[in-house]
Amino acid sequence: MRVHIDSTKCAAYGTCAERAPAVFRLDDWGYAALVGDSSVSPADESAVTEAAAGCPERAITITS
Numbered sequence: 001m002r003v004h005i006d007s008t009k010c011a012a013y014g015t016c017a018e019r020a021p022a023v024f025r026l027d028d029w030g031y032a033a034l035v036g037d038s039s040v041s042p043a044d045e046s047a048v049t050e051a052a053a054g055c056p057e058r059a060i061t062i063t064s
């Protein structure tokens with residue numbers, strides 16, 4: 001699984017970083033960024049899927 005954040009859509013709600021802190025972090029302005037690269041470990045896939053579904057702006061895209 002790979003994950004992408006569309007920074008043009010992110011509105012800094014922060015819920016992604018709460019749901020999957022191993023994958024998402026917030027920058028100094030509260031906008032989402034990736035902790036590492038776009039690859040998601042199997043252990044984090046469930047949390048990332050929840051984070052994507054819970055993003056109010058639909059800014060998170062998951063690909064295989």
Ligand code: SF4
Nearest residue numbers: 010011013014016055
């Ligand atoms: S949940 Fe969505 S809008 Fe909120 S910080 Fe994460 S990517 Fe941005």
